[in-house]
Amino acid sequence: MRRWGPTDYRDMPWKNGGGVTRELLRLPHPREPERFLMRLSIATVASSGPFSLFPGVDRTLLFLEGEGMALRREEAPEVVLERGSAPFRFPGEVPFESRLLGGPVHDFNLMVDRELAEARLDVVELAAGGEHSIEGAGSVWLYGLEGRAKVSGEPLAEQELLGWEAPGSLRVRGVGAARVVVVHLTPRGG
Numbered sequence: 001m002r003r004w005g006p007t008d009y010r011d012m013p014w015k016n017g018g019g020v021t022r023e024l025l026r027l028p029h030p031r032e033p034e035r036f037l038m039r040l041s042i043a044t045v046a047s048s049g050p051f052s053l054f055p056g057v058d059r060t061l062l063f064l065e066g067e068g069m070a071l072r073r074e075e076a077p078e079v080v081l082e083r084g085s086a087p088f089r090f091p092g093e094v095p096f097e098s099r100l101l102g103g104p105v106h107d108f109n110l111m112v113d114r115e116l117a118e119a120r121l122d123v124v125e126l127a128a129g130g131e132h133s134i135e136g137a138g139s140v141w142l143y144g145l146e147g148r149a150k151v152s153g154e155p156l157a158e159q160e161l162l163g164w165e166a167p168g169s170l171r172v173r174g175v176g177a178a179r180v181v182v183v184h185l186t187p188r189g190g
Helices: none
Strands: 002-004 010-013 020-028 036-045 057-065 069-072 079-081 088-091 097-100 105-113 117-126 131-136 139-151 154-156 161-165 168-187
Touching: 020 161, 036 117, 057 117, 105 117, 105 168, 117 131, 117 139, 131 139, 154 168
Parallel strands: none
Antiparallel strands: 002 161, 010 020, 020 036, 036 105, 057 088, 057 105, 069 079, 069 097, 117 168, 131 168, 139 154, 139 161, 139 168
16 A cells, blocks of 8 residues: 655646646556556646646546536537536547636546556545445556545545555445545556
8 A cells, every 4th residue: 555645746837738637646657657557636726717638538537626527529519517427538639628617626537557557546435434345456546536535444534535456345334425536547457
């Protein structure tokens, strides 16, 4: 198990120069040092505009805070993200334009190189004393969104990230009400 906290994170400019994201975790690409295998981050979107393009990368956005954001691309219905929305998954090479529905917003980003791995993002909401089991192969990361939890006995506070390689089974318990992001990463065969 590894633990990261706010002092471990770093602010990075967006690829398109339109803003800044707080990088929580970056797993290196095994062959190309300028790329990543997986990245977890939290972005502050202060104005409407185009999303950065990431060819070959599957992206998942989880809306965290603000009045909402609409995403649109050519010849497709607009997607509105707001608190409580399901995570939105899309290919990084598809051009999207964002339109803020009020002021700035914050979102959690999962990006993974689709040739090498697949990833899934879930949100677990726990009542005080509530429990949730996490199963799966590969690696698992948990990020504390709200409140405090224990993960198989390890404390998880807001803005902390815990990671396990091939954990088998994990048990998450709310210490009070809590919201936790769970990311599963599984290497692709071959």
